[in-house]
Amino acid sequence: ISEVARYFGLIKPMLHDAFPDAAHIAAISPGIFASWMIWDTILVLAATGFYWMFARQFGGTVRGVFLSAASFTLTVFGLLWIGVVNMGLVSTSFIWAALPLALIEQIIAAYIVYWAINRG
DSSP states (O other): OOOHHHHHIIIHHHHHHOOHHHHHHHHOOOOHHHHHHHHHHHHHHHHHHHHHHHHHHHOOOOHHHHHHHHHIIIIIIHHHHHHHHTTTTSHHHHHHHHHHHHHHHHHHHHOOOOHHHHHH
């Protein structure tokens, strides 16, 4: 849900500002929508696997939830947003908003995985 909200609220307007003459930028079509569904599925599988492995190795503590979420956020989203900033698609200051939002999302995701592990 947060990915969709971030896309329509932040990313799409920024891309239109960066490429005002390119009407196809940030378009919504069945193919693009499907590619985002694939992206989100890969992200969920990667995060779940990462958090499961981290919990098995370091235990399911609150500290472990935070460290695993921070590690995953910096690896996946850090690389993504550094690349986007380096390509000049968003301003450098945007990364300071995007990464904390991603970290909050991943802390919630890690907690859900740890909760499921401890429940089972």
